[in-house]
Amino acid sequence: MQVIHANQVLTPSGWQSCVEVKIDANGRIAHVGPVSQSPTHQVALLLPAPQNLHSHAFQRAMAGLTEAKGPDPRDSFWSWRRLMYKFLDQLTPEDVEAIAALVFMEMLEAGYGAVAEFHYLHHDVGGEPYENLAEMSERIVAAAAHAGIGLTLLPVHYQFGGCDRRALNGGQRRFGNDPDRFLRLHADAAAAVARGPADAVIGVAPHSLRAVDPLGLRTVVEQTASGPIHMHLAEQVAEVDEVLAHLGARPTEWLLDNHAVDGRWCLIHCTQMTDDETVALARTGAVAGLCPITESSLGDGIFNGTTYLGAKGTVGFGSDSNIHIALFEELKTLEYSQRLRDRSRAALATQNRSTGRVLLDAAATGGARAGGRDSGRIEVGALADLMALDDDNEWLCNRRGDAVLDSLIFGGGGQSCIRDVWSAGRHVVARGRHFRRDAIVDRYKQTMTRLETDF
Numbered sequence: 001m002q003v004i005h006a007n008q009v010l011t012p013s014g015w016q017s018c019v020e021v022k023i024d025a026n027g028r029i030a031h032v033g034p035v036s037q038s039p040t041h042q043v044a045l046l047l048p049a050p051q052n053l054h055s056h057a058f059q060r061a062m063a064g065l066t067e068a069k070g071p072d073p074r075d076s077f078w079s080w081r082r083l084m085y086k087f088l089d090q091l092t093p094e095d096v097e098a099i100a101a102l103v104f105m106e107m108l109e110a111g112y113g114a115v116a117e118f119h120y121l122h123h124d125v126g127g128e129p130y131e132n133l134a135e136m137s138e139r140i141v142a143a144a145a146h147a148g149i150g151l152t153l154l155p156v157h158y159q160f161g162g163c164d165r166r167a168l169n170g171g172q173r174r175f176g177n178d179p180d181r182f183l184r185l186h187a188d189a190a191a192a193v194a195r196g197p198a199d200a201v202i203g204v205a206p207h208s209l210r211a212v213d214p215l216g217l218r219t220v221v222e223q224t225a226s227g228p229i230h231m232h233l234a235e236q237v238a239e240v241d242e243v244l245a246h247l248g249a250r251p252t253e254w255l256l257d258n259h260a261v262d263g264r265w266c267l268i269h270c271t272q273m274t275d276d277e278t279v280a281l282a283r284t285g286a287v288a289g290l291c292p293i294t295e296s297s298l299g300d301g302i303f304n305g306t307t308y309l310g311a312k313g314t315v316g317f318g319s320d321s322n323i324h325i326a327l328f329e330e331l332k333t334l335e336y337s338q339r340l341r342d343r344s345r346a347a348l349a350t351q352n353r354s355t356g357r358v359l360l361d362a363a364a365t366g367g368a369r370a371g372g373r374d375s376g377r378i379e380v381g382a383l384a385d386l387m388a389l390d391d392d393n394e395w396l397c398n399r400r401g402d403a404v405l406d407s408l409i410f411g412g413g414g415q416s417c418i419r420d421v422w423s424a425g426r427h428v429v430a431r432g433r434h435f436r437r438d439a440i441v442d443r444y445k446q447t448m449t450r451l452e453t454d455f
Contacts, residue, residue: 027425049113054318085171113385114150127173282313316366356405
């Protein structure tokens with residue numbers, strides 16, 4: 001039994017002072033209440049550690065390599081994709097495991113307690129399946145276990161190069177499956193997850209309306225009857241135009257007309273929705289999976305956060321391309337995007353909760369729902385995904401209540417305040433440092449030395 005004493009704790013009923021939180025041997029919260037015994041950990045501030053709901057781990061190795069202008073003056077997301085496919089031609093299973101371990105370590109040090117890995121790199125170079133169809137999925141499971149992060153594995157079904165059903169080419173071939181082979185791969189990936197830590201979850205991810213046709217989407221959704229369903233939706237103007245031309249409706253409109261979207265679904269990005277689509281999606285109970293740093297990097301557009309939250313929609317946050325893994329920066333970037341668009345301040349705050357409180361509550365609740373994970377709250381019975389922070393510093397200045405969250409997110413030094421992180425009770429970060437940092441970083445650096453020589 002781990003016993004944490006905290007000066008301040010954010011619980012579902014609000015802020016509490018001088019609280020004892022006990023974690024049992026199964027990694028769940030066994031007690032939240034007054035101090036009753038000597039602690040194993042004494043902390044200033046205890047918060048739920050949200051789940052990162054959208055990650056492509058392998059893209060971390062590309063960080064900083066896509067900032068030059070291409071030969072096309074209209075250089076955009078699509079030229080970024082071409083460089084990504086070129087990069088894919090080099091990655092081995094060993095590379096993917098080393099990169100993923102680093103990514104998951106960085107997430108934990110940034111305050112995330114778990115990750116939903118949107119995993120679409122399945123096959124060998126050229127698209128030839130590995131003898132073990134789930135080879136790459138097993139590498140992700142291994143990396144997560146090594147880092148100690150909670151995992152929701154989302155094997156991705158990816159079949160076509162566009163709505164016109166054109167064949168995959170280049171690096172895309174490493175993603176591709178027909179529905180039958182994908183379902184076999186998914187079953188093998190589910191078995192790998194079942195052999196891992198008890199808190200790991202299996203879900204499914206039909207990639208997008210561009211990469212999966214209506215029959216493939218329906219087949220995958222119906223044949224994977226439990227667990228979260230994640231899908232990219234309405235990210236780019238070009239995507240909206242392509243779906244409209246081939247399916248006769250905009251992406252969000254088409255999905256809502258053709259599927260019973262509910263709380264199992266997490267729709268990623270959604271930066272190209274009309275107001276009516278925004279309200280309609282919010283009312284389904286689906287999570288809008290936002291990745292503001294990546295969306296800014298790729299020039300996707302601005303999610304209609306004020307309207308979505310105003311319609312009582314649920315959002316969560318992910319690091320997507322992993323170019324900068326920083327939970328508090330993701331939250332701040334969403335809020336600032338709303339302010340810039342509307343020329344406003346405190347755009348997402350309510351009368352009862354500050355901006356920082358709204359954002360952290362959303363991240364914790366939405367991340368847990370999107371990941372199918374019993375977490376996101378400091379409450380008896382929940383998984384102990386927790387982060388402890390120091391507040392006696394120049395960033396927080398011993399502030400209390402919602403003012404602490406606003407200072408963490410908008411003050412610029414929030415991540416440096418993180419002291420400890422637990423994932424399902426696993427104490428993986430202490431004094432701001434992951435317990436396997438040196439070994440994970442060394443392996444990653446060796447991998448990158450080889451990759452960048454060939455790139």
